[in-house]
Amino acid sequence: MKVLVPVKRVIDYNVKVRVKADGSGVDLANVKMSMNPFDEIAVEEAIRLKEKGLATEVIVVSIGVKQAQETLRTALAMGADRAILIVATDDVQTDIEPLAVAKLLKAVVDAEAPGLVLCGKQAIDNDMNATGQMLSALLGWSQATFASELAIEGDMAVVTREVDGGLQTIKVKMPTIVTVDLRLNEPRYASLPNIMKAKKKPLDEKTAADYGVDVSPRLTVVKTTEPAGRKAGVKVKSVDELIAKLKDEAGVI
Amino acid sequence: MHYGLTSEQEMIVSTVRSFVENEIYPLEKQIEDLGFVPHEIGAEIKRKTLDLGFYACNFPESVGGPGLSHLEFALVERELGRGSMALTHFFGRPQNILMACTGEQVERYLLPAVRGQRMDALAMTEPDAGSDIRGMKTTARRDGGDWVLNGTKHFISGAEHADFVIVFAATGEEATSAGPKKKITTFLVDRGTPGFTIRDGYKSVSHRGYKNMILEFDNCRLPDAQVLGQVDGGFAVMNEWLYATRITVATMSVGRARRVFDLMLDYAAARKQFDQPIGRFQGVGFQLADSITEIDAADHLTLASAWRLDQGLPANREIASAKLYATEMLARVTDRAIQIHGGMGLMDDLPLERFWRDARVERIWDGTSEIQRHIISRDLLRPLGA
Numbered sequence: 001m002k003v004l005v006p007v008k009r010v011i012d013y014n015v016k017v018r019v020k021a022d023g024s025g026v027d028l029a030n031v032k033m034s035m036n037p038f039d040e041i042a043v044e045e046a047i048r049l050k051e052k053g054l055a056t057e058v059i060v061v062s063i064g065v066k067q068a069q070e071t072l073r074t075a076l077a078m079g080a081d082r083a084i085l086i087v088a089t090d091d092v093q094t095d096i097e098p099l100a101v102a103k104l105l106k107a108v109v110d111a112e113a114p115g116l117v118l119c120g121k122q123a124i125d126n127d128m129n130a131t132g133q134m135l136s137a138l139l140g141w142s143q144a145t146f147a148s149e150l151a152i153e154g155d156m157a158v159v160t161r162e163v164d165g166g167l168q169t170i171k172v173k174m175p176t177i178v179t180v181d182l183r184l185n186e187p188r189y190a191s192l193p194n195i196m197k198a199k200k201k202p203l204d205e206k207t208a209a210d211y212g213v214d215v216s217p218r219l220t221v222v223k224t225t226e227p228a229g230r231k232a233g234v235k236v237k238s239v240d241e242l243i244a245k246l247k248d249e250a251g252v253i
Numbered sequence: 254m255h256y257g258l259t260s261e262q263e264m265i266v267s268t269v270r271s272f273v274e275n276e277i278y279p280l281e282k283q284i285e286d287l288g289f290v291p292h293e294i295g296a297e298i299k300r301k302t303l304d305l306g307f308y309a310c311n312f313p314e315s316v317g318g319p320g321l322s323h324l325e326f327a328l329v330e331r332e333l334g335r336g337s338m339a340l341t342h343f344f345g346r347p348q349n350i351l352m353a354c355t356g357e358q359v360e361r362y363l364l365p366a367v368r369g370q371r372m373d374a375l376a377m378t379e380p381d382a383g384s385d386i387r388g389m390k391t392t393a394r395r396d397g398g399d400w401v402l403n404g405t406k407h408f409i410s411g412a413e414h415a416d417f418v419i420v421f422a423a424t425g426e427e428a429t430s431a432g433p434k435k436k437i438t439t440f441l442v443d444r445g446t447p448g449f450t451i452r453d454g455y456k457s458v459s460h461r462g463y464k465n466m467i468l469e470f471d472n473c474r475l476p477d478a479q480v481l482g483q484v485d486g487g488f489a490v491m492n493e494w495l496y497a498t499r500i501t502v503a504t505m506s507v508g509r510a511r512r513v514f515d516l517m518l519d520y521a522a523a524r525k526q527f528d529q530p531i532g533r534f535q536g537v538g539f540q541l542a543d544s545i546t547e548i549d550a551a552d553h554l555t556l557a558s559a560w561r562l563d564q565g566l567p568a569n570r571e572i573a574s575a576k577l578y579a580t581e582m583l584a585r586v587t588d589r590a591i592q593i594h595g596g597m598g599l600m601d602d603l604p605l606e607r608f609w610r611d612a613r614v615e616r617i618w619d620g621t622s623e624i625q626r627h628i629i630s631r632d633l634l635r636p637l638g639a
Contacts, residue, residue, distance in 0.1 A: 073260050074267075189272055192306035192319050195264045 001115035001174075003046040003055045005080065006105055007039040007062050009071040010125040023224050026125075028092050035071045038120025040078075042180045044187040045150060046118050047079040054152050055116070057081045061108055063088050063101050069203065077190035077198040084108060088208040088215045095126060100208070100215040102134035107211040109139060114175065116157070121146050121179040132179035142172035145179040262325060269307070269332035272344075276301060277336035284339050284462040285607060295414060298343035299369055308345040309367040316352070316359075317367045323497065327504045327559040331552075334505025335512040338611075339462030342411055348375050348419055350439070350494035353482045362417060362441055374415035376406040376468050377491075384624050386421070386491075387435045391470060393422040398477060400424075402440065402448070402470040408618075412451050412466035417443045420468070421487050437487030441479045448473030459614035497562060499572050502619045503555040503579035506612075510548045510579075510586045513608050517541065517590040531593070540589045548586065551579035570632035577625035580615035587612045 011017060012032040020027050035043075049055040060075040061084040062068040072083035086104055088096045109117065122129035136143035148167065149160035152174075161168045162181045172178075190198075208215045236242045246253045258266065276298060284290055302308045311326050312318025321329070333341040347366035351373065354363040365371040382389040391404025402422055412418060424438040442449055454465035482490040521532030521541055531537045558571035587609040591598035598605045616622045 070260060070263070074264060077264050077268075189305055190264055190268050191304070192265070192268075192310060194306075195261050195268065196319065198264070199259075199261060 001055050002057045002059060002112060003049060004105075004109060004112060004114040004117045005039065005042045005046045005058065005060045005075070006101070006117070006119050006131070007043065007060050007068075007071055007075055008036040008120070008123045008125075009033050009062060009064055009068040010036045010123050013037060013124060019224050019226050024221060025093060025095075025224050033067070033071075035074055036120050036123045036125075038122060038124070038180060038182070040120075040187040041182070041184050042118040042120050043075045043078055043080060044185050045180060046116075047188075048185065049116075049152070050079070050081075059084065059112060059114065061086065061105065063096055063104050063208075065089055065092050065094075067092070069205075072203055073198050074190065076201045076203070077195045078188060079194055080201075082202040083204070085203060085205045086208060086211070087205065096215050097217055097219055098128050098130035098134055099218065100213060101131050102138055103213045104208060104211055104215075105131070105135050106138045107213065109135075116152075116175060117141075117177045119177065119179045121181050132177050136177045139177070141175055141177055143177040143179070144170055144172045146181045147178050148181050148183045150178060150180075150184065258328070262328060265321075265325060266328050266332055268305070269329050270335070272301075272305070272307075273332055273336040273341070277340045280340055281337040281604065281607075282601075284337055285601075288456075288461050289413070289464055290339050290343070290462055294340070295343045298340060299345055302344045303369050308369045309347055311346045311349055312352075312367050316363060323500070323559040323562040324556060327500055327556055330501050331504040331508040331555075334508025337462060338460050338505075339464075342414070342463060345369055345372075347373050348494070349497070350375070350419060350481070350490060353439075353490050353494060354441075357478065358441065358481070365416075371416040372411065372414050374409055374412040374418045374466075376409045376412070376418050376420045378408045379405060380407055384621060386437070389421065389423050389435065389437070391420070391422045393424050393438055393440065393475075396474070400438075400440065400475045400477070400479070402442070402473040402475060404470050406468040406470075407454055408465045409451075409454070409468055410463060410465060412468060413453075413464050415444060415451075417441055418449075418451075418468065419481060420470075421491070422470075424485055424487075427485075436485040437491075438484050439481040439487045439490050440475055441481050442470075442473065442475065446473055446475070457614070459611045496569070497572070499576040499619050499625075500555060500559055500562075502615055503551070503572070503575040504559075506579040506583040506615050507548060507552045507555055509608060509611070510544075510551070510583050513583075513587055513590045513605065514541075514544055514548055516603075516605065517544070517586075517593045521593055537593055540593060544586045544589055547582045551575070551582045554578055570629055573620075573625040573628040573632075576620065577622050577629070580612075581622060583612045583615055 010033065011028060012034040015031050018027045043060060046055060046058040050058055058080040059082055060072055060080045062072050063086045066087050069085055072085055076083055117135065119132040132145060133143060144157065144159035144161060146162045147159045148162045151158040155174045156171050157174055157176050157178060158169065158171050159178055161170060236245060280294060306319060309318050310321055310329055314320035333344055351363045351366055366373050377386060379389050379391060391402065391406060393400045393402045404422065420440045420442050421437050422440060423435040425436045426433045427436050448471045450469045452467050454467045457465055518541060521537050522530050524531045532541060555575040558568050558575045561568035561571055590605050591609055594603065594605060597603060
């Protein structure tokens, strides 16, 4: 079984994000970019499936700017077998929307015929949480989102999902799309031997046009603003006063 | 002229940096307060490093290392320099001098060291022999077919964790144009050899937890098989293998300075006094400007000297310049970081006072700043006959 893992190049989670002066988005020029942390978890899970003998090949795919090649190399250094880069824009500020990404992924799935697509549940830049679900709809495949556990049993995937207020375990028929949550695993570091091997692994470069997919935006960003600053707290003199405030002002008890 | 790193080199940097941030930073305060590294903690770091294939990454493929270039190894050391030396010691970089092992020494010392099965330490310095190595008083005299070692070594880093120690001892005198000088021989001494003891050294202001140990040799008897390199060939061994270790001090200073710089930059941007971030006061902002300029300069100087080694070019002067400049830069940067943080910079709630204390030894060990200046000026003047 082949496993396909889409990975996105996003602003590094350690970077303090700055909103551009014109409010059109956040400043991505000269900031550190990394693999979306949820995608890293998906890559890790795919490699573990291969190590357990449940997967034969791990293919990573990234859609965006040419620089996403670095993100793919990182995935290859973690242990993925080969990579596909689909260049869909030359502008680092341009975010390819989930529907366009899902359409391109569908084309890749059609060509590669994986038994499983493992995605991050969302990218930490725009928090859309849509690509996996859209891909499922386009392919007509089952889906299991927010996975915190994954087991393959024959032609079924057993997925524990993190839902509000608890865990839900579902069985889905393969081939399927699983989007992964934070607690599924802890991604490994790239080992030195794998770093050295990564460059020799195949990385196919394509363009969105090769798949005949229109990636022009359908959404309009109206405004981007900084989150409101936290208001100063209040000091209370006694426990009684605290309880009174929680009861009367905050209304939480 | 090409100035970028390859994608492999970028990944080496980001892997080692993540490792140090995730595996080393959280333990640093505990180790600093304890003053030593408990065995289990060291063993765990070593195990993770072995799993990552980074253990003994300064060794060539012929003996089971990854065969990194000098430049790549300098990048690894630079990122390790961000973390506590007491802990990064277990990221395992055995002494390159072990490449001088021959015959059965390869199986007994070199290969186990590369595989992380045995740890080593290097013993050169003595109470009366620092920069003047030829002044060493530890002697090895012939007795039958054996050698008998007597003397004391101090400031020996890593000896508390070492399974064997590489020891330099005087084995006679030779006449030179500058008068009689001691001949030196290198020995491999196993922990537990009768007449060899390891005990705690001094409480240092720098790198607490990375202990300095005192080694004593009292009629310590060694067979001929324990000689590393040639008898009386200690200087040849040193010159061949210890030459590059000064790059380590330089590049680690750069790594640590960048960590310190990030803290001072964030603080200068966030801390407000007189209704504005203190970084906007030129007195503070210019300290940031000077610091990043000096850090970049030290980084380039250091990597360029490693690159010269890779190209087989003479690098003695360049390495000395890098060691001198990077360590003195680190002293200035850590001092400015404290000044920018004000009183809080001196409190051990923040790691800055530690970095400031740690920086002090960098100008002393592996050749003092004065020795580096001597090397540089000699290198310049010699061709002119002066």
